[in-house]
C-alpha cells in the first residue's frame with residue numbers, strides 16, 4: 263500500500279476491476295434492441311465475460327474472439343449441440359453487425375470532422391478575401407486622395423505638401439502656406455514706371471468673374487471702392503505683409519474678416535481706371551511701400 267492516504271488515493275487493482283465490471287453494456291445489447299433469441303440467451307449467460315470484449319476496441323478482430331470464446335465456453339451448458347452451434351453463429355453475426363456499426367460511426371465522425379475542417383477553411387478564405395478587398399479599397403482611396411491633392415496643388419499653384427484635403431475631400435491650402443491669387447495667371451504688365459507714373463504692382467489678364475483667393479492666412483483690412491483701383495480688397499497676412507487686389511467686379515469679404523490661405527475673397531473685373539479685364543496685384547511688405555510682386559512671390563516659391 264502506498265503512503266498516499268488522501269481521499270483521492272490511487273484505486274487498488276480490485277477497485278479498478280470492480281469499476282470496470284460495472285460498466286454499462288453497449289446500447290446494441292440493451293433492452294430496446296432486438297437480438298436473435300439464442301444470441302441474447304448466450305449474451306445473458308456470458309454477461310460477466312463480455313466485459314472483456316466491451317473494454318476492447320470492438321472494431322478490431324479481437325472483439326470477435328473475445329465474444330466467441332465465452333460463448334463457446336458456455337455452450338457446454340446448452341444441451342443441444344445444434345442450438346449451441348447456431349447460437350455461436352448468431353453471436354458472431356451480432357458482433358459483426360456491431361463492428362460494422364462502430365466502423366460506420368467512426369467514418370461518420372471522421373466525415374463530420376472533415377466537414378468542419380472544410381467549413382473552417384471556407385471561412386478563412388472568405389476572411390482573407392474580405393481583408394484583401396478592404397486593403398485594395400484603402401489603397402484606391404489613398405491613390406484618389408493623392409491625385410486630388412496633386413490636382414488641387416496645380417490648381418492653387420502650390421506644392422503638394424501645401425495642400426490639405428478635409429474629410430469631405432475638399433482641398434485647401436495648408437495653414438501658413440502661400441498661394442497666388444489666381445489659377446494659371448497670365449502676366450501682362452509689370453511693376454515700375456509706366457506712362458510717366460509709377461505702376462505699383464503686376465497685372466494679370468483674366469476674364470471678368472474669375473475667383474480671387476487670399477494668398478495666405480490673414481485679415482481683410484480694406485474692402486470697397488478706391489479711386490483708380492475700382493473695387494478693391496486689401497488683406498494683411500500673419501507676417502504683416504499687405505496684398506492689394508484692384509479692378510475687381512465683386513467682393514465676398516468685409517473689413518475685419520479673417521481669411522485663410524486660398525479662401526475666395528471676390529471676383530476679378532474691369533472696374534476703376536482699367537483698359538481691360540485684369541487683376542492688379544500689389545505687395546506691401548510690413549504694410550509699407552509696394553515692392554515688385556514677382557521677386558517677392560518667387561521667394562515664397564510662387565512663380566508666374
Ligand SMILES: [Zn+2]
Pocket residue numbers: 461463464465541542543
Ligand atoms: Zn496694374
